[in-house]
Amino acid sequence: MAAGLRVVIAEDSAILRDGLVQLLVDRGFTITGAVADPASLQRSVEYERPDVAVVDIRMPPTFTDEGLRAAMELRRHHPGLGILLFSQYIETRYAAELLADDAAGIGYLLKDRVADVSDFVEALERVAAGGTALDPEVVTQLLGTSRRTASISVLSAREREVLSRMAEGRSNAAIAKELVISEGAVEKHVANIFAKLDLPVSQSDHRRVLAVLRYLDS
Amino acid sequence: MTQGQVDGTETRVRALLKEMVTAAVEHHGDRFKEVVGRVGREPFTRRTWSEFTFLTVGAPLAALGVAFVAITLGAGVILAITFFGLAIVALSVRGARGLGGIHRQLARGLLNEEIEDPEPFTARPGFLGWLQSALRDRTGWRAMAYVLVKLPLAVLGILVGFAMWWDAFFCLTYVVWGGSGHRVPVFGLPQVLFGSYFFSSGQSGFLHWLGVLCAGVLFFFAAPWAVRAVVYLDRRVMRVLLAPDALTTRVRTLEQARAQTVDSSAATLRRIERDLHDGTQAQLVALAMRLGMAKEKLAEGEDVDLDQVRRLVGDAHQGAKEAIVELRDLARGIHPPALDIGLGGALSTLAARCTVPTELTLSLDDRPTPAMEAIAYFCVAELLANVAQHARAARAGVVCSAHGGWLRIVVRDDGAGGAQLSRQGSSSSGLVGLTDRVRAVDGRLDIVSPPGGPTVVTVDLPLHA
Numbered sequence: 001m002a003a004g005l006r007v008v009i010a011e012d013s014a015i016l017r018d019g020l021v022q023l024l025v026d027r028g029f030t031i032t033g034a035v036a037d038p039a040s041l042q043r044s045v046e047y048e049r050p051d052v053a054v055v056d057i058r059m060p061p062t063f064t065d066e067g068l069r070a071a072m073e074l075r076r077h078h079p080g081l082g083i084l085l086f087s088q089y090i091e092t093r094y095a096a097e098l099l100a101d102d103a104a105g106i107g108y109l110l111k112d113r114v115a116d117v118s119d120f121v122e123a124l125e126r127v128a129a130g131g132t133a134l135d136p137e138v139v140t141q142l143l144g145t146s147r148r149t150a151s152i153s154v155l156s157a158r159e160r161e162v163l164s165r166m167a168e169g170r171s172n173a174a175i176a177k178e179l180v181i182s183e184g185a186v187e188k189h190v191a192n193i194f195a196k197l198d199l200p201v202s203q204s205d206h207r208r209v210l211a212v213l214r215y216l217d218s
Numbered sequence: 219m220t221q222g223q224v225d226g227t228e229t230r231v232r233a234l235l236k237e238m239v240t241a242a243v244e245h246h247g248d249r250f251k252e253v254v255g256r257v258g259r260e261p262f263t264r265r266t267w268s269e270f271t272f273l274t275v276g277a278p279l280a281a282l283g284v285a286f287v288a289i290t291l292g293a294g295v296i297l298a299i300t301f302f303g304l305a306i307v308a309l310s311v312r313g314a315r316g317l318g319g320i321h322r323q324l325a326r327g328l329l330n331e332e333i334e335d336p337e338p339f340t341a342r343p344g345f346l347g348w349l350q351s352a353l354r355d356r357t358g359w360r361a362m363a364y365v366l367v368k369l370p371l372a373v374l375g376i377l378v379g380f381a382m383w384w385d386a387f388f389c390l391t392y393v394v395w396g397g398s399g400h401r402v403p404v405f406g407l408p409q410v411l412f413g414s415y416f417f418s419s420g421q422s423g424f425l426h427w428l429g430v431l432c433a434g435v436l437f438f439f440a441a442p443w444a445v446r447a448v449v450y451l452d453r454r455v456m457r458v459l460l461a462p463d464a465l466t467t468r469v470r471t472l473e474q475a476r477a478q479t480v481d482s483s484a485a486t487l488r489r490i491e492r493d494l495h496d497g498t499q500a501q502l503v504a505l506a507m508r509l510g511m512a513k514e515k516l517a518e519g520e521d522v523d524l525d526q527v528r529r530l531v532g533d534a535h536q537g538a539k540e541a542i543v544e545l546r547d548l549a550r551g552i553h554p555p556a557l558d559i560g561l562g563g564a565l566s567t568l569a570a571r572c573t574v575p576t577e578l579t580l581s582l583d584d585r586p587t588p589a590m591e592a593i594a595y596f597c598v599a600e601l602l603a604n605v606a607q608h609a610r611a612a613r614a615g616v617v618c619s620a621h622g623g624w625l626r627i628v629v630r631d632d633g634a635g636g637a638q639l640s641r642q643g644s645s646s647s648g649l650v651g652l653t654d655r656v657r658a659v660d661g662r663l664d665i666v667s668p669p670g671g672p673t674v675v676t677v678d679l680p681l682h683a
Contacts, residue, residue: 013500015537019507026511063492088499111499115506117514 005128006050008033010041010067011086012059016111020054023114027121036060038070045074045081052082052105052128057094068094082127086111090137092145096217103169103210107133122174132169132206134213139167146216154196162189167212171205257439266442269449270383272328273375276321276452280372283317283365286310291362308352311359315339318361321368322460331453336462337470356463364459371452379445381406382437389434393427402430407444408437479658482651493548501541508534554595561591561618565598569616572602574631576614586625586681593655594618594627597663597677600648601629609633609673620681627677635671652677659683 007029011017017034024031033044037060045053053074057067071083084107085098095108107127113135114120123133143164146152155163158179165175172190176183190208194201199211243250260266290310297303325331336357341348352358385408392402404412412433462470512530516522549555556564562580569576586594598616605614611633618627637649649665656663656677667673 013496015504016500016507019504023507023511058495088495088503111503112506114503115510117507117510 004028004030005052005125006030006032006048007124007128008035008041008044008048008050008053010035010038010044010053010059010070011056012036013056016056020114023117024121024124027117029124038066041070042074045078049078050081052084052124054084054086054124057085057087065094068097071098081105082130083107084109084124084127084133090135090141092138092141095134095138095142095213099210099213103132103206103213105130105132105206107169108138109133109135110137123169126169130206131171132209134168134209136164136168139164142167142213142216148197148216151197155193159189159193159196162186163193163212166190166193166208167216169205169209260442261438263442266445268328269442269445270379272324272449272452273372273379273445275324275328276368277372277376277380279317279320279324280365280368283314284369286313286317287362287365304349304353308349311355311362312339312352314362314365315355315358317365318357318460321364321456325453325456325460329449329453331456333456333461336460337466356466360459360463364455367455367459368452371448371455375445375448375452377406379441379448381408382441382444385409386434386437386441389430389437392430392434408433475658475660478654482654482658490548490552493544493551497544498541498548501537501544505534505537505541508537553592554599557588557591557595560585561594564591564595565616565618568595568598568602572614573606574602574609574611574614576602576605576616579615579617579619581619582625583620584681586620586679587683590625590659590679590681590683593659593661594625594677594679597627597652597656598629600652601675604637604648605629605631605633605673608637609635609671611671623681625679625681627679628674629677630672630674632672634669635667635673636669637665637667637673637675 007024009017009020009024009031011020011034014036017036021031021034032048032050033040035041035044041053041055044050053071055067055071057065059066059070067085067087071085074081074083082105085094086109087094088111090108090110098106098108105127107123109120109123113123126133143152152160152163161179162175165178170178172183172186176186179186191201193199197215199215202208202211287310290306290313294303294305294307294310297306319335322333322335325333339351339355339358341351381404385402385404385406388402388404508530512527512534515527515530554564556567562582565580566578569578585591598618602614602616605611609631611631614629614631616627616629618625620626649663653663656679659680660683661677661679663678664676665673666675
């Protein structure tokens, strides 16, 4: 599964940091570093070249959005590095900033999600592989604030479920498994959604995420 | 009564008088010299000439001021039926405020009269807002009253103070120009006192010259005191009309107190959020994570690593207990549950929990309002924490009593002393926070803490507010 993916953890709460290390080691990840502030994160990434970084958004010194700033900086210098941002709150503005140009290798999850260990690990693997993992909360907020309610209401209930999961960054296979339908059925729903919303069809999952998010946000 | 008796009486009376004068001169000689010295020096002091300048500069300013007020206020009243009139009156008030400021600056620069600046004029948004604010500007109206009162004061100043110097100058220089038969151009108080005849050109001769010279000397030494008397009156009027009035000052203090309260409650909320975020929330996330791991382990089927599951559940259990303790401490910091049974009970818990032996004396007849009880509680908690941390004290005492509508709390310790209120440094930030909190409800916090101790902190709070 995790096949020795190399992970760096940046989290200022010692309890959570230790817990994450324990969880990821247990699941077969290699922890290249567990740090408590953005500067140490930068250094650790420079030296250890991990595959993916789990970054708390609120870190010292000001405890506002240091983690987000550090993540954007890391992305500029290490384009291949997957980044999973981790926060107690979901701020749609942060999601928008994060996904401004590319959704490949980006994740944004509520900290609560670690309680469902397998889902969390799956999300981390997805991000490491260049996919996207957005918290359902982000998608809900986007759907709630979207001005495209008229066109979204054209979608059937099942299509809306598929749309939300697409926006979270899930693959067709994962969506099929979660909704307990066939992959063929998912593909049909996706095709319908793209047609109804007049979106350009794209093959890769993360491009699909971006297209959907852009649509909801515009 | 015979002639001899009369002579004898006279001699005795004279002897007695002589004795009295001698005694008086001997007794009051030093004082006499002092007074003469003072009078002699006064025309040459800096203060005298500053006051004279104040009088001289103030007079035209007073005339201009009255003209301004008369014209603007008059025009405003005449046009009062139209909206325009109100605007002119408002302008008049704003102008008067400015004039008041000039007079205050003059007094500050020349008289060393430190009159506090009133609150700057703040207008509500929009023209109507400005109009309303200007018309209701108490400081402006009071400055206008000063500008009006200043005119008679200035006239008095010219007639009494300025005139004295003027007359002194012409009397003392009379020897130079008096020969050509000119009249001495006296005016004001000296003229009233001596009459014009004395100075008129009809007079001549040595005695007249000498008289004018003597009058000049008299005026010269009297002038500083005449000026001072008028300036004294002016000072009294300025202190009343140009200083911030009691109501405005009160409003300003209340506004500051309110701002501090708002700030401090925002800071408190931020602190609570931070504590929750870093403490309890993180604890609970870690707890949920461990339980999640245990759950998935258990779902694996036959080959369950029970030791690992036990460890995970054990950690989660420990974490849950820690989270409960953190939450309890946090809740107590927001509202101490002990206060529900009354201030006395809450304070005795605090005193008992303090690491320094603390004696509590309580004499309260009726309960203060809950807000006051909370502030009192947090004061004692903070002060006792300070005693425990900084004072190196062997004993501490808390006295809590009610005096006519006030709750007085005295916390004393026999420690090292040197506690102080400063907004720099972290050790005293608690005291500053307390002071803000106490001031917000019109209370007082006083610290007496000489180096070497003992430290006595007195907090006065209104019982009901």
